[in-house]
Amino acid sequence: DAGVIQSPRHEVTEMGQEVTLRCKPISGHNSLFWYRQTMMRGLELLIYFNNNVPIDDSGMPEDRFSAKMPNASFSTLKIQPSEPRDSAVYFCASTPGRTGELFFGEGSRLTVL
């Protein structure tokens, strides 16, 4: 069975550019999570969706960040404009129900120059 699929795996961009990260959750999973991991702050939950509806976006750092889930099999995390401090690994994860066992994708490593 396919796991959580993220793209791109690596992204290098310049400050001010728009970045879009993509995620396909495990088929049949109802909840999708976006995390950010840095050395300084560890793993941070940015936003999560249940049945395609955003439930909690309190972790989104600022208005430059936005996330969408137009259908059950696809989500995007967008940063516009990007800044060097956004450099991090962004993980997408999904669970079968509103809660339960969490499965991570392989992450998208973002570097903003």
Add this chain to the structure above:
Amino acid sequence: GIQVEQSPPDLILQEGANSTLRCNFSDSVNNLQWFHQNPWGQLINLFYIPSGTKQNGRLSATTVATERYSLLYISSSQTTDSGVYFCAVERYNFGNEKLTFGTGTRLTIIP
């Protein structure tokens, strides 16, 4: 919010040794998971264990929910066990449940 503490923060062992990693949490939980982040950055599910004991090969985990701790045992360590081990917990919150992660235990297995 719920607090999660992992110990020890760092552990260096010879290949073949056994280890015990601990996770303490500050409130009752309905979900507890252990993850391994390997040196390539992948976060891998080890156990979903809100209570009781589970075993998977050389790894086993025990959660004593009433005493608010969980233990991860690794026997006969191999170099591929190196990485960071995270404990994450969740408690019921009226439809807004989300996992809270500990800061991890960094395990280094020396050949």
